[in-house]
Amino acid sequence: MVDLQFQVLALSGGGCRGLYTAKVLELLEEKTGGPLAQHFDLICGTSIGGIIAMALALEIRASKIVEVFVKEGEEIFGGHTKQRRLREGRWWDKYWPVGMSRAIHSTKHLRKVLEKEEFFGNRVLGECRHPVIVPTVNFTTAIPQLFKTPHHPSFERDHALALVDIALATSAAPVYFPQHRFNNKVYVDGGLIANGRALCGVHEAEHFLNQPIVGIHVLAIGTLQIDSTASAGDRLDRGIRAWGKNLFALTIAAQERAMNQIVAHRLGERFMSINDTLTQDQVRDVGLDLADVQAKQTLLGRADHSYQNALKAGIAARFLDHVAPAPRFFHGPHARKT
Numbered sequence: 374m375v376d377l378q379f380q381v382l383a384l385s386g387g388g389c390r391g392l393y394t395a396k397v398l399e400l401l402e403e404k405t406g407g408p409l410a411q412h413f414d415l416i417c418g419t420s421i422g423g424i425i426a427m428a429l430a431l432e433i434r435a436s437k438i439v440e441v442f443v444k445e446g447e448e449i450f451g452g453h454t455k456q457r458r459l460r461e462g463r464w465w466d467k468y469w470p471v472g473m474s475r476a477i478h479s480t481k482h483l484r485k486v487l488e489k490e491e492f493f494g495n496r497v498l499g500e501c502r503h504p505v506i507v508p509t510v511n512f513t514t515a516i517p518q519l520f521k522t523p524h525h526p527s528f529e530r531d532h533a534l535a536l537v538d539i540a541l542a543t544s545a546a547p548v549y550f551p552q553h554r555f556n557n558k559v560y561v562d563g564g565l566i567a568n569g570r571a572l573c574g575v576h577e578a579e580h581f582l583n584q585p586i587v588g589i590h591v592l593a594i595g596t597l598q599i600d601s602t603a604s605a606g607d608r609l610d611r612g613i614r615a616w617g618k619n620l621f622a623l624t625i626a627a628q629e630r631a632m633n634q635i636v637a638h639r640l641g642e643r644f645m646s647i648n649d650t651l652t653q654d655q656v657r658d659v660g661l662d663l664a665d666v667q668a669k670q671t672l673l674g675r676a677d678h679s680y681q682n683a684l685k686a687g688i689a690a691r692f693l694d695h696v697a698p699a700p701r702f703f704h705g706p707h708a709r710k711t
Contacts, residue, residue, distance in 0.1 A: 378695050379584040380592070381574035382413040382429075385629060386420025386564035387596025388549065388661030389450055389668060392442040394594050395425060396676035397647055397683075399435035405693050408432040410503040413592075414697045415524075415582070417574040419563040421596070423507035423543035424487075427536055430501035430522070433492065441486060446664030448482045476551045478662065480541055483550075487537045498522055498539060499532030499705025503697070506577055508563030508570065509542045512552055517566045519573065523704035525581045532705035549662055565624065572632040575639065591636060592692050595648030597659065597675060598626070645688050649679045 384394055402409040410416060410429045418426030428438055487493045498505075504524040511518040520539045523532040534556065541553040542560035553560050571593045578584040637644045651659060651671075658667045683689055702708050 377588050378590050379415070379578055379582070379588050380413045380590050380692060380695050380697065381571065381578060382409075382416045382426075383571035383574050383591055383593040384416070384418035384422030384426050385570065385594065385596045386418075386422050386544075386546075386562065388421055388546065389442075389446055389664045390596035390659060390661065390672060391421030391425060392439065392446065392664075392669060392672040393597050393649075393676045393679075394422065395435055395438040395442055396673050397594055397680050398425070398429070399439050400677070400680040401683075401689060401693065402435045404689055409435060411697060412693050412695055413503070414700070415504045415506070415574055415578060417506045417508075417570045417577070419508050419570045420544045420546060422570065423563060424540045426505050426507060427498070427501060427540065428492070430503040430505040431493075431496070431536075432502055437491070441492065442664075443669060445482070445486050446669070449486065450478055450662040450664045477548060478550050480545075480550055480553070483544070484537065484541065487540050493536040493540065496536050497532065497705075498534050498536060499702070499707065500536075502700075502707065504582075504700050506573060507539055507543050508566060508573060509539075509545075510561040510563065510565050511558055512561045513558040517563075518560070519563075521577075523702045523708065524700060526703045529704055532702075546661070564628075566628075570632075571636045571644070575636055586639065589640060590643045590692070590695075591640060591645070592688065593633060593636075593644070593646045593648075595629075595646065597672070598648055598650040645686075645691070647679050647683050647688060649675050651675070 387394070398409055405412060408429070410432055416426045416430055418424070425438055429435070488495070498520060499522065501522050504522050506522075507520045509518050509520065510516075520531045520534065520543075521528050523529070538553070538555040541550075542555070543563040544550060545553045545560060546562040546564065550562075571591050574591060575586075575589055578589050579586060633644075633646065655671050655675075658671045660668070680689075
């Protein structure tokens with residue numbers, strides 16, 4: 374029987390909470406015995422989800438991604454200590470609350486991890502073995518930009534861009550990390566416009582890969598649901614300091630829900646999601662930039678719980694039985710003429 378499904382894997386942004394995503398992916402990959410990307414025709418991800426998406430498209434094993442989170446997370450997200458910022462020569466931060474004068478975290482250690490040969494090294498987007506799209510915001514032009522593998526004849530330029538640069542661009546979350554400049558442009562976190570990356574994947578499949586909507590199936594994996602809501606006693610006239618990091622968290626969470634709802638309406642039962650909601654006590658342990666022992670334990674535990682629920686719901690069998698045909702790339706090192 375011919376498999377007419379076109380499967381999209383959609384990965385959310387969420388900073389350190391990406392450990393939850395990576396662990397779910399590792400458990401799914403253990404079930405397949407091979408690279409998880411071989412079961413999806415398109416992978417899309419935003420922010421940390423974009424970094425994971427590109428790693429999967431290179432056929433880096435999900436277990437390696439989990440290992441990086443566990444070993445390097447506290448260094449990557451260690452910039453919120455005043456002592457560290459002063460060590461790095463940012464003396465002016467002594468006089469400003471965290472996140473007011475500069476981004477809370479430096480990208481120094483994140484870049485160091487991404488540039489390791491066993492991760493991205495000096496590889497470019499065109500070296501990915503599977504189609505992938507990674508949203509960002511081009512802050513130079515104020516226009517959304519999706520970096521894409523050359524899976525369409527018109528995608529002639531992105532394949533030559535360094536994976537490290539794309540990773541730093543899509544994960545440049547306002548307040549948390551600095552904006553990223555490369556290719557003479559400045560980029561900001563893709564979560565501002567496409568944390569609901571599933572809709573990007575459906576659009577890509579329809580309009581650039583000529584897939585009929587009736588054959589498109591989407592598996593969306595989140596980064597745990599944390600509701601940023603108003604309390605009856607909160608001030609209504611919040612300024613910059615009062616909003617703080619909550620504004621970005623609220624933006625990406627609400628926008629993801631809205632986009633996923635649209636996709637669910639379009640696809641019906643062909644849209645499935647793996648995610649979870651934290652308990653009131655666990656919310657204190659987990660955040661976009663919390664990578665301590667408690668955060669890791671909570672994220673890994675909830676990932677295992679979500680995976681077991683996914684098995685019961687038949688998600689794993691439904692998506693992992695599909696084997697994606699070899700993709701056609703029109704430019705770059707994996708280009709095929711026919």
